[in-house]
């Protein structure tokens with residue numbers, strides 16, 4: 001694995017142009033590293049005290065100083081200052097950290113064609129397909145996504161959809177050094193609010209859609225929309241802003257955009273248009289930008305993703321015909337509508353990352369569109385702990401509306417009691433649907449039961465965890481892979 005760059009700068013050079021309220025101590029100190037975690041502080045590092053969701057990083061300034069941090073960046077100065085450390089006081093530590101991180105790594109985003117994808121659903125799909133497309137077109141390409149980060153085919157594990165600003169700039173720098181010309185990344189709403197992408201130079205931004213999610217974190221839908229829009233508002237004049245004109249909030253996203261405003265649509269006038277010819281089990285047949293093509297991705301929602309990818313590629317200067325030709329052969333991201341068929345009774349298992357009401361509704365609608373009338377749909381679904389609770393009853397109800405049988409189960413309970421989550425899900429089940437619902441907290445058992453219920457040719461949808469290779473219970477991640485469990489159960493039950 002190539003080394004991460006370890007640049008060295010003086011503190012003063014990193015602070016050029018930034019609004020600093022006060023400095024105590026010398027700014028000539030050499031900086032070899034940046035950290036947001038006091039436990040990683042050491043001589044030569046700058047520690048940024050961030051106000052977190054759980055704790056206030058200012059509590060750990062003393063610890064960082066004790067470990068030898070050369071400088072600390074704070075919003076509030078501690079009562080006692082250590083003469084061996086430089087204290088930089090700013091109005092917003094998170095924003096300052098992002099700008100310092102960009103400078104520390106030499107502003108890699110300015111030398112890359114960096115495209116960010118935001119929206120409730122479809123970010124990973126679009127970013128991953130863009131990565132595959134540009135690889136096929138012959139470029140060296142970086143990817144920052146929920147599933148994994150990549151430099152060409154080299155995989156770098158991801159812990160977040162969008163990494164923190166330090167890791168993000170370090171990764172961009174590494175991508176640049178590896179010869180990447182393009183980087184496609186997901187921009188989560190958390191990332192925008194927490195300034196993870198502040199100070200990056202984007203060549204383009206793509207908006208997929210916005211529906212219910214993360215209201216636990218953002219409080220209101222309006223704040224959630226503001227976060228997504230914040231990314232578009234900050235795009236430079238030189239960038240393109242590509243939005244989904246068919247999404248209710250698509251046009252709002254463009255309101256304050258300084259750059260080129262572009263749209264895509266399946267329903268009306270737009271820069272990039274598509275018409276659905278066929279949505280079948282083997283893929284989509286579309287007329288895209290005036291030309292007919294067959295695609296391997298399934299479901300109308302993927303027609304939107306394909307259109308967004310096509311639009312972004314053309315806006316990046318690629319030849320439309322070549323883009324269509326390559327795009328038609330590409331598959332989706334792992335764990336996104338991924339089918340596995342049992343050997344004997346031809347039960348189709350579908351593993352999908354639908355963990356929002358909109359995604360679940362779309363996936364069930366897609367299955368309804370492509371299934372044979374004789375095929376029953378059995379859905380296994382849960383909702384994550386320590387995340388938006390409001391979606392729980394809604395998702396249980398949607399599962400009932402779109403399925404013959406439903407097994408409610410656990411997703412990643414995290415620090416919540418799985419049975420509490422399940423009770424909240426059950427509250428969404430209509431009295432007339434109670435007969436089709438089973439509740440089994442153990443996800444493995446739930447998948448086993450769904451497989452046992454499946455007759456020859458039926459469809460078992462396992463929703464919510466997609467590519468995830470673990471289940472997180474009380475802070476401990478244990479190996480768990482929906483696709484593997486499905487295959488195991490098919491085998492065990494002779495399906």
Ligand SMILES: CC(=O)N[C@H]1[C@@H](OP(=O)(O)OP(=O)(O)OC[C@H]2O[C@@H](n3ccc(=O)[nH]c3=O)[C@H](O)[C@@H]2O)O[C@H](CO)[C@@H](O)[C@@H]1O[C@H](C)C(=O)N[C@@H](C)C(=O)N[C@H](CCC(=O)O)C(=O)O
Pocket residue numbers: 036037038039050051052053054055056057058060146159160161162163164188189190191217
């Ligand atoms: C809610 C949320 O976004 N949390 C992120 C946030 O953590 P936090 O606010 O809880 O941090 P905290 O524990 O309160 O600590 C505050 C500060 O004190 C520091 N600290 C803490 C302890 C200590 O001893 N010393 C110390 O310096 C911490 O490093 C931190 O800088 O800042 C951390 C550092 O960047 C992130 O790792 C953490 O992501 C957590 C793990 C997380 O689960 N985030 C999810 C919700 C998230 O970000 N998801 C989005 C995608 C969603 C989607 O795809 O739909 C993502 O982009 O991944």
Ligand SMILES: Nc1ncnc2c1ncn2[C@@H]1O[C@H](COP(=O)(O)OP(=O)(O)OP(=O)(O)O)[C@@H](O)[C@H]1O
Pocket residue numbers: 119120121122123124125126146161186208209301302304305335336337352353354355358359360362363466
């Ligand atoms: N354009 C779309 N519109 C609606 N639903 C979609 C769309 N694309 C994908 N989905 C559904 O949403 C799920 C998640 O898709 P994907 O991983 O691409 O989204 P994401 O925005 O990256 O999600 P996350 O916020 O968790 O990173 C898919 O498994 C599918 O069920």
Ligand SMILES: N[C@H](CCC[C@H](N)C(=O)O)C(=O)O
Pocket residue numbers: 146161355383384385387411412464465468
């Ligand atoms: N990026 C999303 C993923 C949710 C996936 C689902 N399996 C869950 O654990 O809730 C989040 O962190 O909220």
Ligand SMILES: [Mg+2]
Pocket residue numbers: 123124125145146147161186
């Ligand atoms: Mg994602």
